[in-house]
Amino acid sequence: MRESTEQALRAASLDPVWVQRVIVDAFAEDLGPDFLDVTSVATIPDAQNDTADLVARADGVVAGLAVAAAVFDLVGEVTGSDRTVEVSLVAHDGQRVARGDVLATVTGPTRLLLTAERTALNLLCRMSGVATHTRAWADALAGTKAMVLDTRKTTPGLRALEKYAVRAGGGTNKRMGLHDVAMIKDNHKVAAGGVGAAYRRVREAFPDVPVQVEVDTIAEAVEAVEAGAGFLLLDNMTPAQLREVVAAVGDRAELEATGGLTLPVAAEYGATGVDFISVGALTHSSPILDIALDLREE
Known part of the structure; x- marks a missing residue:
């Protein structure tokens, strides 16, 4: 080469x-x-x-x-x-x-x-x-603070190339894999006995690894932040619910809207005040x- x-x-x-x-x-x-x-x-x-x-x-x-x-x-x-x-x-x-x-x-x-x-x-x-698909999302979010994020829903063996393409298209990379960021999702919360317990266990086991917590309700979002979480995934929430979380959490955590979002609603979700919108389709369906x-x- x-x-x-x-x-x-x-x-x-x-x-x-x-x-x-x-x-x-x-x-x-x-x-x-x-x-x-x-x-x-x-x-x-x-x-x-x-x-x-x-x-x-x-x-x-x-x-x-x-x-x-x-x-x-x-x-x-x-x-x-x-x-x-x-x-x-x-x-x-x-x-x-x-x-x-x-x-x-x-x-x-x-x-x-x-x-x-x-x-x-x-x-x-x-x-x-x-990159082309990502640019469409970045354009749709223009004028809001929200940035478009990718996910781990990538082609096996090509993750680094596809995540680079997201960056080239004006998007932002989330975690590369299961090793570099801890993401507490619903199954982890069930297994650990709740969002607070799951967060504390991750922090105790891997004190230097960034932790992100998926939440489904406003109450869970507040619980996660009070436990120390600095990054929340707001799963399948409506724009009204997202605005409530933004008001309740303030600047205590970065907020990501996720769950089946499409380009026609991108601007509406971006205008809620969240920091990120994650889109698995950038890499699995472009x-x-x-x-x-x-x-x-x-």
């Missing part, structure tokens, strides 16, 4: 070694045990070179250009070729793009360009779709942004 690509990945808080592993696994899925593109090998002379453009087929927000560049960086290595592909990025992550915009240009052996095409597009289209690779015709 080129040094410039590694630097771009690190700037996005993505580990280049991990990204390379994801890409190699994706190539193995596409090319089989011999890492072979039978169509390109059969139809394209080894010496043939071409230039191709990555082109947006729809309006949206792009994310994952460095990841796509890494795919083209690695395609020669994984297929046993000593030849390389040159990548020139035209757009940048987080940029709004329109149908027909060129996002990047790749030049090199035609076989390698076409072998890498689908793997690069699968990742780039997926990440750009998440459609891709359609992007294609077009060989230039001489």
Whole structure:
């Protein structure tokens, strides 16, 4: 992988070694045990070179250009070729793009360009779709204090990429997993005997780990704050209920509205005074942004 690509990945808080592993696994899925593109090998002379453009087929927000560049960086290595592909990025992550915009240009052996095409597009289209959906939420919440949060409802193996795409789209990441933030949900409260008991047990066991508490009622919200919680998830509450919690809790805790929210009601919920709105659909239901690779015709 080129040094410039590694630097771009690190700037996005993505580990280049991990990204390379994801890409190699994706190539193995596409090319089989011999890492072979039978169509390109059969139809394209080894010496043939071409230039191709990555082109947006729809309006949206792009994310994952460095990841796509890494795919083209690695395609020669994984297929046993000593030849390389040159990548020139035209757009940048987080940029709004329109149908027909060129996002990047790749030049090199035609076989390698076409072998890498689908793997690069699968990742780039997926990440750009998440960024595009996130931007719609961020726009809907404009003018309120609320920020849109992602969740752990991600594609297995791709969480870091999808959470990066959320950031590129103007959203905010919540916890990465079960290890970095303690989140007391309904089942934990039942098992522990109540929200206060659950909070105290987490704080005793892991005093340095941030704790978030899911609450279903205004009374539970007050109980959690009085127990020491500084972050509350307000689950499936109406805007009126959210305003009551905001009034009752004040600035003693950060507040997140969660539970089946949709874009048409985003502004109404954001206007309640909560700090965050979490949306699992950012990562579990975002459609891709359609992007294609077009060989230039001489």
